[in-house]
Amino acid sequence: MTPMLEVEGLEQRFQLSKGLLDRITFKGGRPRLRNTIVHAVNGVSFAIAPREVLALVGESGCGKSTVAKTIARIYEPTGGRIRIEGEDVSAYGPRRMLPVRAKMQMIFQDPFASLNPRQKVRDIVAEPLLQQLGPSRRAEVRERTAALLSRVGLNPEQAGRYPHQFSGGQRQRIGIARALSVNPGLIIADEPVSALDVSIQAQILNLMLDLRDEFGLAYLFISHDLSVVHHIADRIGVMYLGFMVETAPRDRLFAMPRHPYTRALLSAAPTIEPQRKTVEMELTGEVPSALSLPSGCCFRTRCPFAWDRCAIERPALRDLGGGQSVACHLIDEPQRDRM
Amino acid sequence: MASRVLSSQMVFNWWRNPSAMLGTLIVLFCAIIVIFGPLLVSQNPYDLRQLSLLDSYKPPAWLEEGDARYLLGTDGQGRDVLASIVYGTRISAMIGVTAMLMACAIGTTLGLLAGYFGGRLDALIMRVADVQLSFPSMLIALFLMSAFGTGIDKVLIALTAVGWVVYARTVRGSTLGEVQKEYVQAAHVAGLSHAKIILKHVLPNVMTPLIVIATVQVGTFILIEASLSFLGVGVPITQPSLGLLIKNGFDVLFSGLWWTSVFPGLMIMAMVFGINLMGDFLRDELNPRLK
Amino acid sequence: MTAPLLSVRDLRTWFHTFAGTVKAVNGVSFDLMPGEVMGLVGESGGGKSVVGFSILGLIDPPGRIEGGQILFDGRDLAQLPEDALRRIRGREIGMVFQDPMTSLNPVQTIGRQMDEVLRLHTRLDARARRARCIEMLESVGISQAGDRLRAYPHQFSGGMRQRVVIAIAMLARPRLIIADEPTTALDVTIQSQILKLMRRQIAEEGASMILVTHDLAVVAEMVDKITVLYCGKVVETGPVREVIDTPAHPYTRGLIDSIPNPAHRLPRLNQIPGTVPDVRNLPAGCSFRERCPRAQALCAEKEPPLTPQRGGQHAACHFPVPATQTTGEPA
Numbered sequence: 036m037t038p039m040l041e042v043e044g045l046e047q048r049f050q051l052s053k054g055l056l057d058r059i060t061f062k063g064g065r066p067r068l069r070n071t072i073v074h075a076v077n078g079v080s081f082a083i084a085p086r087e088v089l090a091l092v093g094e095s096g097c098g099k100s101t102v103a104k105t106i107a108r109i110y111e112p113t114g115g116r117i118r119i120e121g122e123d124v125s126a127y128g129p130r131r132m133l134p135v136r137a138k139m140q141m142i143f144q145d146p147f148a149s150l151n152p153r154q155k156v157r158d159i160v161a162e163p164l165l166q167q168l169g170p171s172r173r174a175e176v177r178e179r180t181a182a183l184l185s186r187v188g189l190n191p192e193q194a195g196r197y198p199h200q201f202s203g204g205q206r207q208r209i210g211i212a213r214a215l216s217v218n219p220g221l222i223i224a225d226e227p228v229s230a231l232d233v234s235i236q237a238q239i240l241n242l243m244l245d246l247r248d249e250f251g252l253a254y255l256f257i258s259h260d261l262s263v264v265h266h267i268a269d270r271i272g273v274m275y276l277g278f279m280v281e282t283a284p285r286d287r288l289f290a291m292p293r294h295p296y297t298r299a300l301l302s303a304a305p306t307i308e309p310q311r312k313t314v315e316m317e318l319t320g321e322v323p324s325a326l327s328l329p330s331g332c333c334f335r336t337r338c339p340f341a342w343d344r345c346a347i348e349r350p351a352l353r354d355l356g357g358g359q360s361v362a363c364h365l366i367d368e369p370q371r372d373r374m
Numbered sequence: 375m376a377s378r379v380l381s382s383q384m385v386f387n388w389w390r391n392p393s394a395m396l397g398t399l400i401v402l403f404c405a406i407i408v409i410f411g412p413l414l415v416s417q418n419p420y421d422l423r424q425l426s427l428l429d430s431y432k433p434p435a436w437l438e439e440g441d442a443r444y445l446l447g448t449d450g451q452g453r454d455v456l457a458s459i460v461y462g463t464r465i466s467a468m469i470g471v472t473a474m475l476m477a478c479a480i481g482t483t484l485g486l487l488a489g490y491f492g493g494r495l496d497a498l499i500m501r502v503a504d505v506q507l508s509f510p511s512m513l514i515a516l517f518l519m520s521a522f523g524t525g526i527d528k529v530l531i532a533l534t535a536v537g538w539v540v541y542a543r544t545v546r547g548s549t550l551g552e553v554q555k556e557y558v559q560a561a562h563v564a565g566l567s568h569a570k571i572i573l574k575h576v577l578p579n580v581m582t583p584l585i586v587i588a589t590v591q592v593g594t595f596i597l598i599e600a601s602l603s604f605l606g607v608g609v610p611i612t613q614p615s616l617g618l619l620i621k622n623g624f625d626v627l628f629s630g631l632w633w634t635s636v637f638p639g640l641m642i643m644a645m646v647f648g649i650n651l652m653g654d655f656l657r658d659e660l661n662p663r664l665k
Numbered sequence: 666m667t668a669p670l671l672s673v674r675d676l677r678t679w680f681h682t683f684a685g686t687v688k689a690v691n692g693v694s695f696d697l698m699p700g701e702v703m704g705l706v707g708e709s710g711g712g713k714s715v716v717g718f719s720i721l722g723l724i725d726p727p728g729r730i731e732g733g734q735i736l737f738d739g740r741d742l743a744q745l746p747e748d749a750l751r752r753i754r755g756r757e758i759g760m761v762f763q764d765p766m767t768s769l770n771p772v773q774t775i776g777r778q779m780d781e782v783l784r785l786h787t788r789l790d791a792r793a794r795r796a797r798c799i800e801m802l803e804s805v806g807i808s809q810a811g812d813r814l815r816a817y818p819h820q821f822s823g824g825m826r827q828r829v830v831i832a833i834a835m836l837a838r839p840r841l842i843i844a845d846e847p848t849t850a851l852d853v854t855i856q857s858q859i860l861k862l863m864r865r866q867i868a869e870e871g872a873s874m875i876l877v878t879h880d881l882a883v884v885a886e887m888v889d890k891i892t893v894l895y896c897g898k899v900v901e902t903g904p905v906r907e908v909i910d911t912p913a914h915p916y917t918r919g920l921i922d923s924i925p926n927p928a929h930r931l932p933r934l935n936q937i938p939g940t941v942p943d944v945r946n947l948p949a950g951c952s953f954r955e956r957c958p959r960a961q962a963l964c965a966e967k968e969p970p971l972t973p974q975r976g977g978q979h980a981a982c983h984f985p986v987p988a989t990q991t992t993g994e995p996a
């Protein structure tokens with residue numbers, strides 16, 4: 036079966052400033068040229084089958100949103116391939132993207148910033164569909180908008196209101212209705228519940244899973260919260276500094292995390308049952324800047340196992356069987372794993 | 375937009391703010407003069423058949439030798455000063471508002487393009503703006519007028535050339551902020567073209583600060599135009615604005631015929647004062663940082 | 666029995682806004698023992714931060730403490746004048762907020778800001794102050810503390826800044842720390858470092874702490890005692906394990922069930938229906954009534970008082986959740 040989405044070696048770089056004058060800094064009294072290329076995503080590959088939920092987790096700045104927005108072609112990829120149902124869209128311009136947008140939609144993180152404050156809810160929800168059908172079929176669009184609003188749990192009679200008249204959870208529902216309007220097969224959700232209170236978060240997660248069953252959706256679900264990811268995902272990818280360091284089916288990742296960073300992440304995540312915690316691994320230090328990546332393994336500056344090979348050679352993602360892949364030299368030298 | 379501007383909170387604050395109320399009253403008063411002016415005064419000062427040299431240089435009505443028909447006195451041609459002020463106010467206000475609209479349209483368009491597309495276009499527009507901002511606006515206007523010659527159309531062009539920069543810079547700044555926001559990204563995902571995104575999403579969200587700028591700018595333009603006319607490079611004699619009235623009266627000011635220039639001067643002062651009071655109120659109300 | 670360090674009695678803090686009076690905190694009471702760590706939890710708008718600000722005397726108009734007592738070591742902070750409060754803040758009560766940038770001055774060096782606190786609240790001389798600053802920075806895990814004193818806040822990362830804020834809060838050896846969402850803006854691995862650090866510091870100094878957060882998991886790992894706020898009122902309070910394992914109030918139950926639990930995954934989460942009501946017009950009777958699966962006629966008539974429950978906690982509910990029940994559904 037062709038995957039719904041297939042990403043191969045995706046790479047995204049951002050140029051911070053172009054002017055020469057802005058780049059000069061003084062280090063130790065001597066002028067230097069500052070690095071201005073942000074290495075946001077560095078060769079990420081994965082695929083999502085129809086009706087599958089793949090979650091990406093990682094700390095802030097590790098490139099999750101950039102992956103999402105590059106796939107949604109908000110950004111132009113600087114390298115790699117993006118295939119939607121087998122069709123390579125990585126070099127498409129806005130016009131050729133239009134039919135693709137009927138297959139792939141996006142839900143955003145910020146329930147306040149993701150809706151235009153000056154547009155009525157009805158127009159917000161109708162926007163993607165209107166682009167697909169054209170203005171001549173406005174009546175049809177309007178009918179579908181009302182149906183969508185009630186499907187996501189909003190009163191269609193409130194369609195004439197503006198976003199500020201709704202709560203955070205309701206706004207997220209509006210965003211979901213907008214994404215559903217074109218009947219896509221894939222929804223990219225960038226931290227859709229991170230800004231919500233737990234009780235509202237549970238409502239939205241339930242809604243998203245119901246919609247998946249009802250419409251046969253596949254999700255690329257992005258989150259930094261491991262318990263949320265455990266609840267919604269079939270498969271999980273762990274990102275660090277723009278690299279995919281481990282991917283595995285949900286239960287396998289939680290039961291047998293292999294990459295040191297995954298283990299640290301699992302042990303750091305607070306839970307309401309701290310007595311059940313099994314893995315204990317504490318990290319020191321902080322994530323290095325994406326402006327100057329470390330040589331070799333991206334995690335070596337914080338990894339408790341790092342040795343000289345990690346500084347020289349960048350570990351590739353290797354298949355361990357059972358759907359699990361890990362990018363770490365410990366796979367070759369397991370005796371160095373002292374935990 | 376309307377919902378924001380007319381929010382009940384704003385009306386509430388307006389009621390508790392005497393200077394805002396005063397400003398609004400003055401501006402409303404000027405608006406009435408501009409719209410209904412000719413119906414309010416008995417004389418059309420530019421219809422020569424209605425003038426009589428016998429009535430020249432009459433002082434205001436409450437002084438000795440005053441004439442009850444001419445409340446604020448008359449000028450050398452026997453024109454009613456009050457009627458001249460009413461007609462002059464119309465011309466001054468029309469010039470101020472029209473030039474503001476033109477500057478706003480041009481500046482906003484350039485600011486949107488610069489902020490949305492960035493790159494070379496942005497650099498070009500902003501450099502021109504920077505250069506222009508390094509000269510006083512009055513100087514630029516004077517220079518342009520002496521190059522073009524007098525005329526209302528020329529005044530409008532000069533004021534527009536002076537005034538677009540502030541819109542362009544403001545709009546570019548807000549646009550840079552808006553295009554980062556997720557709703558603009560959502561519009562890309564919905565498949566909108568750049569033109570539609572700019573018009574439907576960015577433009578409505580960068581307009582609010584322009585209301586304040588536009589209000590205050592009308593006042594500034596009225597003053598610049600008055601200065602140009604006073605210096606003799608503004609409007610033609612046949613369409614005298616308040617500034618030209620002041621100039622005409624100024625020539626005889628020291629012969630004791632003060633009313634022909636002082637009353638138009640007071641009118642300009644009041645009008646610009648009212649506009650600025652309103653601008654201050656709008657600035658406080660529409661500034662999200664003070665909320 | 667020792668006397669409580671802090672005893673809040675029937676605290677009411679209201680905001681008089683254009684759109685009506687917001688009773689952000691409306692009758693909150695709790696005790697905090699010396700050395701005890703209490704979690705103040707609940708959803709957004711519950712009044713957690715306002716309780717914290719009220720204790721610190723940082724409520725500005727249109728807000729006002731309308732009634733109640735805040736007894737700190739026998740003195741009622743609600744009655745003290747501003748200059749007396751200022752002497753207590755920083756010396757006896759330290760504070761840590763969510764955004765470290767708001768508590769740090771961006772144009773002063775870290776050393777200057779730390780020194781200022783000590784000059785204000787202690788009689789140490791310059792040498793001793795510097796030594797104390799370095800000691801404090803090192804104890805929050807900042808290496809080369811001597812050099813770092815000359816750095817400005819923007820030269821630190823988010824996690825480092827929060828460490829500096831914690832160091833400043835602990836400088837004058839306060840007896841109470843109020844931490845409002847101290848790790849909400851941080852990543853989990855940094856959060857876990859900071860939480861461990863705070864717990865160690867508190868234990869070493871024998872201080873008490875109120876940890877304001879919306880994250881029950883953080884609370885479960887950090888505190889001795891929980892107080893749950895809903896619409897400006899305490900709905901449940903008690904020892905942490907009892908409240909989390911066998912909550913008596915349906916709201917607490919609902920909150921806990923809303924958190925996905927990797928240890929036993931359910932196909933659907935047990936969500937609380939509806940949203941937090943507008944505090945300007947709460948329903949009569951129990952504020953949670955419209956979202957509560959256990960509500961009965963009595964709940965609309967009579968506001969439930971905070972009463973003792975089995976397991977040692979107190980809850981404000983006419984029909985508390987039985988201990989055996991694990992979901993918020995009616996029995």
Ligand SMILES: Nc1ncnc2c1ncn2[C@@H]1O[C@H](COP(=O)(O)OP(=O)(O)OP(=O)(O)O)[C@@H](O)[C@H]1O
Pocket residue numbers: 680682687688689690707708709710711712713714715716727728879944
């Ligand atoms: N300055 C203020 N003016 C008006 N209302 C206020 C003010 N500060 C707080 N409130 C109101 O008081 C209530 C409680 O607010 P508070 O900040 O304590 O909530 P919280 O529990 O800390 O929520 P969060 O988790 O979002 O921080 C809310 O309804 C809020 O809108």
Ligand SMILES: Nc1ncnc2c1ncn2[C@@H]1O[C@H](COP(=O)(O)OP(=O)(O)O)[C@@H](O)[C@H]1O
Pocket residue numbers: 049050051073074075093094095096097098099100101102325
């Ligand atoms: N438009 C942009 N310009 C420059 N740098 C960016 C841009 N978007 C993201 N980045 C940088 O790319 C990296 C990854 O960011 P992001 O994808 O937002 O991370 P996440 O979503 O995982 O928190 C960060 O270092 C961020 O600062």
Ligand code: SF4
Pocket residue numbers: 294295296332333334335336338339340341342345350362363364365
């Ligand atoms: S490759 Fe080396 S540094 Fe990287 S995670 Fe594995 S052990 Fe650690």
Ligand code: SF4
Pocket residue numbers: 914915916951952953954955957958959960961964969981982983984985
């Ligand atoms: S008092 Fe009634 S409505 Fe309120 S929480 Fe208890 S059962 Fe529910």
Ligand SMILES: [Mg+2]
Pocket residue numbers: 096099100101226
């Ligand atoms: Mg992100």
Ligand SMILES: [Mg+2]
Pocket residue numbers: 713714715845
């Ligand atoms: Mg708060």
